Amino acid sequence: MNFIKKLFGIKKTGEEVYSGNFIIATLNDKVMPIDRGEIYEDPLDEFLQMNGIGEVTGGGTMQLKSGELEYCDVEIQLNSDEVNDGQIKAIIEKLQELGAPKGSKLIIEKTEQEIEFGEKEGLGIYLDGINLSDEVYKSSDSEVLAIEIRRLAGIKDSTLRYWQGNTETGLYFYGDSFEHIKNSIADFVSAHPECENCRIEQVA
Numbered sequence: 001m002n003f004i005k006k007l008f009g010i011k012k013t014g015e016e017v018y019s020g021n022f023i024i025a026t027l028n029d030k031v032m033p034i035d036r037g038e039i040y041e042d043p044l045d046e047f048l049q050m051n052g053i054g055e056v057t058g059g060g061t062m063q064l065k066s067g068e069l070e071y072c073d074v075e076i077q078l079n080s081d082e083v084n085d086g087q088i089k090a091i092i093e094k095l096q097e098l099g100a101p102k103g104s105k106l107i108i109e110k111t112e113q114e115i116e117f118g119e120k121e122g123l124g125i126y127l128d129g130i131n132l133s134d135e136v137y138k139s140s141d142s143e144v145l146a147i148e149i150r151r152l153a154g155i156k157d158s159t160l161r162y163w164q165g166n167t168e169t170g171l172y173f174y175g176d177s178f179e180h181i182k183n184s185i186a187d188f189v190s191a192h193p194e195c196e197n198c199r200i201e202q203v204a
Contacts, residue, residue, distance in 0.1 A: 021080060023076045024106070024107040025040075027071060028103035031061075031159065035161075039159065040100075048076065060072065071104075100118045102204045119176075122173065124172045127142070136194060154184070178204075
């Protein structure tokens with residue numbers, strides 16, 4: 001495995017032990033734990049309970065050895081001991097409605113079945129953290145940069161997805177098309193001092 005840490009936020013009280021049917025939604029989204037809760041866990045939990053399907057019982061974020069976020073998990077307990085295809089479909093549709101990127105998957109523990117899903121595509125821009133001039137670093141503001149990239153690409157999601165490593169900083173953006181995001185910001189990236197030496201990768 002190429003990750004070293006998983007940050008859990010288990011929703012559990014006292015010594016309560018959950019029983020029943022569990023599924024794990026592994027989301028190919030480089031989102032921070034607090035944002036993971038707001039974007040996925042809370043609205044999904046509300047949907048599951050409102051429809052009598054189950055509840056969200058926890059979540060986690062996987063990190064690479066570098067510290068960069070790799071993906072996140074949402075753990076779901078179903079009310080039924082049986083696997084209901086209609087409920088599984090409804091969960092996937094809800095997660096896609098919430099913005100689940102391509103490369104996500106739903107793991108049904110009881111049957112060990114894995115179902116791939118996701119519609120959004122993702123772009124990561126990695127900024128040079130060591131080779132630019134001191135003047136650029138003194139005036140740099142990654143959040144302002146991210147806001148402008150979202151505006152140019154027409155991305156409505158205002159969540160700041162980022163990672164700051166020893167030699168570079170990653171900013172991540174999700175939309176309907178990787179190529180659209182890339183083409184929309186091409187002129188801006190080529191001219192902006194903070195983006196000198198940057199690299200762009202498709203992350204979903």
